[in-house]
Amino acid sequence: MRVFNISFHCLLKIALKKEENEEVQKEVEMSLLALSHIQFYSSIDKEPYLNEIKKIIEYHQEHYNLTRLAYQSAWKFLMDRYYEGNNSKWVIENELCFAREAAKELEDLSKCVDWKRKEEKMEGKEMKEVHIVNRWINVINNYLECCTLWNEELVGLIGGVVNVFRQAKDNYKNITKWCIFSFRGAVQNKNIEIDSLQKEGVVDLISEKMKQSTLQVEVIWDCLEFFLTILKRLKEKTDDKAEEVKRKANKKKMLEKLEEDGYEDVITSFHETIDCFHQQLKELTKNTFDYFVNA
Template sequence: MKKLLCELEHCSTDEQRQKIEDMNELMEEMGEEEFKSVFTKEWFNEMDKMIEEKILSWENAILLLKHVGYCQTLKCFFDFAFKDSFLSNRFQEMIIEEKMMIEEKDEKLLVDLCECYLLLNGWPSSEMDSIIVPCLLKVALKKEENEESQKEVEMALLALSNFRSYNMRKELYINEIKEIIEYHQEHHNLTRIAYQSAWKFFLNRSHFDHSLEHVIVNEVHFEREAIRELEELAKWMNWKKKEEEMSKKEEKEVLIIGRWLHALGIFFRLFRLWKEEFAELIGSVAHVCRAARENNKEISNWCICSLRNATENGNVRVEDLLKGRAIDVVLEEIHRQTLNKNIEYHSLDFFFSISRRAKEKEKDKMKEEKRKEAKRKVLEKMEEEGYEDTITSFHELFGFFSAQFYYQLSLNIFDYFVYV
């Protein structure tokens, strides 16, 4: 890839475009480690130099950079190489200059610049927020269902999904993102990536604005939509295929499932409202975990992480975890000989959290009876699998690590773990 970039210097504009298309195909096959080893700060600085010396046209540079950002964002590769480069500064200056133009403003160029910048750097300054967000939401609000328009909307929403700065004024986005989600719920005009990206952008905003919780749960019904999307995606996936045997369309579907699971991790970790659909939502995650277990460990691992997050948050009840068969799935995972240290940690933390939650007494008599019943069912489930003593033996260990260096637990737990 680095060699191909150097070769662009000696090509005509049309030849550059063909080579860039070849480069775009190559990067789609890259894993995270290879991707980060290629697209370094030095690589982006070299791109900046080629643009400065007019060796590479802006049109071709955007074609290449937008695809770098597209692959990075779709696959959830988090990197700061672009953010620390000279090219990032150039993009900021050009976006501000283009926005300030009153006459002869190139709207398409401004959109391209905003998409590239946000796909490659999800942490813009507050000054950039007020330019980038309205610009891309305007594109995302397009209602046309032709292929070209859908691609434009998808790219704008995918870029917004990478927006990880949280101190943003609600009035910059709230009405627009609600309209995009609600319109899709009625007309189904968005691609799967676009719809998931709209949700991810919305959920990310809730980190520092908890007033959004009511809107997300009670007005646009995230849990209902997540259930439907996960079940629909899982239904069409051929999980028996090995990863290398999947078509590009199937690979993309797997990536979208992974992005939904990542969004669920945010949802379970932050939200405090409870709804009856939570048991069904847990069940959908458990179903995907079982389906992906043999041939896509990354997806099944994300499922376990999402379920672990659910146990730590009071918005999911222990009986929801029982009804959704989350406990069965995590017990099955512990039995597997291929269990890695990270999943050992998440699995044991799952049971530790359930045990803690089951002990929390309720003042309301009816709720207290439900708590006792749920606790009894959990213990019976663990006794059936022979795990009650094993999990109990970790209580002191978890307490120690929670107080001292909780996040290093996965590094130590392998020495203590017992396969029963």
């Protein structure tokens, strides 16, 4: 453990360098990349790393001294420890404004990729940009699952992931798979409003995805869980009159949408075609169907 802590602090010391030359920039990038691969359950003194990584991110936000990969790596290291306590959450959500920064990075990176080109035909810098997009989507998963601050920046982040999904859907299956996983996490977080997921197009894109004839089992699972969670949330009554009116309106809108898209037929086909090795998934299709019928 002592050797590990020494190595960790050496990497952090290198990452804090601010000299603006190519050699130092490469050292910083490599050290942050190495830090981003430290497992989230590794024992590290919380306050020192939180303060130091915060300094690195804040300095970049002001001076833009990091490469895209280095900046994403700093965030990945921090976001892998997002669950550790209220202090970490406050810094990530309010002081460093993760939702705003992640949405901006996704937008900028999306402009650097020719999404019409097959992934296997990419090379060099463009391939690296796609890799960084994938890394961002993965850390966004953590955020959407348990963020507590609901604001326009979070709505913008959800819209940014929707935009990436729509651009990547034809040629980048891995990215679209992780986008759907992110939306599954988002709908399970009661701090995220269902009507915003509808307005940003999340419901539409998952509904479209479910109609495809060939889907990976994990994608089917995430899509079904997404709708099952929405239906469960929309059945939960509230004592707040304004919120109750809103809930009923959203529920009506959602059921009309699902009926229009032939949702019953879609999940029935999943139930019939999934082989016996995926019994849990069969149960999920049945439960989703029952919720839809009885909603």
